[in-house]
Structure formats: structure tokens, C-alpha cells
Amino acid sequence: MLKIQALEDLVTELARLPGVGPKSAERLAYHILRSSDTKAEALASAIMRVKSEVKECRKCFNYTVHDECYYCQASERTDHIICVVEEPSAIERIEQSRVFKGRYHVLHGAIAPLLGVTPQKLKIQPLVNRVKAGFEEGSKSPKIDEIIFALDADLEGDTTILYISEQLNSFPIKMSRLAQGIPIGSGMTYLDERTLGSALQNRVEIGSYSSFDRG
Numbered sequence: 001m002l003k004i005q006a007l008e009d010l011v012t013e014l015a016r017l018p019g020v021g022p023k024s025a026e027r028l029a030y031h032i033l034r035s036s037d038t039k040a041e042a043l044a045s046a047i048m049r050v051k052s053e054v055k056e057c058r059k060c061f062n063y064t065v066h067d068e069c070y071y072c073q074a075s076e077r078t079d080h081i082i083c084v085v086e087e088p089s090a091i092e093r094i095e096q097s098r099v100f101k102g103r104y105h106v107l108h109g110a111i112a113p114l115l116g117v118t119p120q121k122l123k124i125q126p127l128v129n130r131v132k133a134g135f136e137e138g139s140k141s142p143k144i145d146e147i148i149f150a151l152d153a154d155l156e157g158d159t160t161i162l163y164i165s166e167q168l169n170s171f172p173i174k175m176s177r178l179a180q181g182i183p184i185g186s187g188m189t190y191l192d193e194r195t196l197g198s199a200l201q202n203r204v205e206i207g208s209y210s211s212f213d214r215g
């Protein structure tokens with residue numbers, strides 16, 4: 001580079017973004033340098049605004065600017081089914097399929113021990129607490145009947161489903177995952193809404209996790 005620290009710092013930061021290699025980072029940095037002050041400031045302030053205004057929903061950990069997100073506040077949705085996703089972006093994809101009318105829970109990742117992502121780093125305990133709260137006597141929390149796992153169809157997704165279902169196996173709830181048919185190894189991001197819609201409708205129950213007879 002040109003031995004200009006400010007420029008090198010910008011390239012370094014941009015190269016940290018997912019999917020941006022060193023070459024693209026350099027191209028973006030030069031683009032920002034050439035753009036008007038107004039445009040550069042708009043970019044910088046948009047970054048600062050998402051950091052200061054957007055937070056996690058206190059119930060489901062989706063992103064929101066309020067205490068609770070749009071889907072937790074929506075009164076016409078059923079409280080008894082929770083769809084568990086890895087990332088908030090998956091919620092939008094599921095909504096496009098128009099099949100699901102329950103609530104959500106965002107884990108913010110999937111278990112990947114080799115990458116240091118342990119269950120404790122994900123929003124798994126709050127999910128267990130959410131389920132547990134509904135079964136407590138006299139509780140005002142909604143009783144969960146069913147959990148649908150809409151995680152990526154890969155090793156991390158499978159590990160996460162197994163772990164959570166073991167945490168919840170003492171509760172009389174139905175647990176299912178999206179039907180296979182989603183290409184193995186593919187992420188939620190690349191599914192068209194018809195594939196995702198039918199995968200949701202044809203979801204499959206995950207073994208027999210409960211000793212309770214659901215009757």
C-alpha cells in the first residue's frame with residue numbers, strides 16, 4: 001500500500017468483514033477514499049447507528065429497537081410454538097414462506113467446539129428457561145407445545161439440535177426439524193421461499209425425546 005496509516009487501518013478493518021478478502025478490502029477502501037465527504041459520513045454514521053440503536057429482543061434475541069421485537073409483540077401469533085433459528089436473518093426467510101405463525105428464538109450461532117462456540121456462548125439457556133417457565137405452576141408464561149428447529153443442515157446444526165433436545169427432554173413438547181430436501185451443507189440464506197415453505201410444512205419429528213405421552 002501507500003504507507004498511509006489511515007488507509008491501511010481502513011483496509012485492515014474492512015478485511016475483517018465476512019466474505020471480504022484483502023483485495024476487495026483494498027478496493028473498498030479506495031472507493032471510500034474517493035467518495036464525497038457526505039457519502040463517507042453517511043456510511044460511518046450508519047455503522048454507528050446500528051451499534052447504538054439496535055439491540056436484542058429480551059424474549060427471543062431477534063434484533064429490535066424496542067424491548068421486544070416485532071414478532072414477540074404481534075398479538076395474532078400463537079405463543080405455543082417456537083421456531084428456533086441460528087441468526088435473525090433466518091426469520092425474514094421463514095416469514096417469506098408465510099407458513100409459520102408462532103414465535104421465534106434466535107440462538108446467535110450454532111455449536112461448533114472447534115471454533116470455540118460452546119453452548120454457553122449461544123442463547124440456549126434462555127430457550128430452556130422460556131420452556132421451563134411455561135410449565136411452572138401458576139406461571140403467566142405461555143406453555144410451549146412444540147419447538148421447530150430451523151437450523152442449517154450441517155454438522156453444527158445437527159449438534160445444536162441434539163444438544164437442545166437433550167436439555168428439553170423432560171418436558172412434554174413436540175420437537176421437529178425442517179424436512180430434509182434442503183441440500184445438505186446448504187445455508188438457510190440460499191433457499192428459495194417455496195423450498196423453505198415446504199420444508200417447514202413437512203418438518204419431521206426428532207426421534208422420541210419425551211417420556212410423556214402426548215395423547
Ligand SMILES: [Zn+2]
Nearest residue numbers: 057060069072
Ligand atoms: Zn422477540
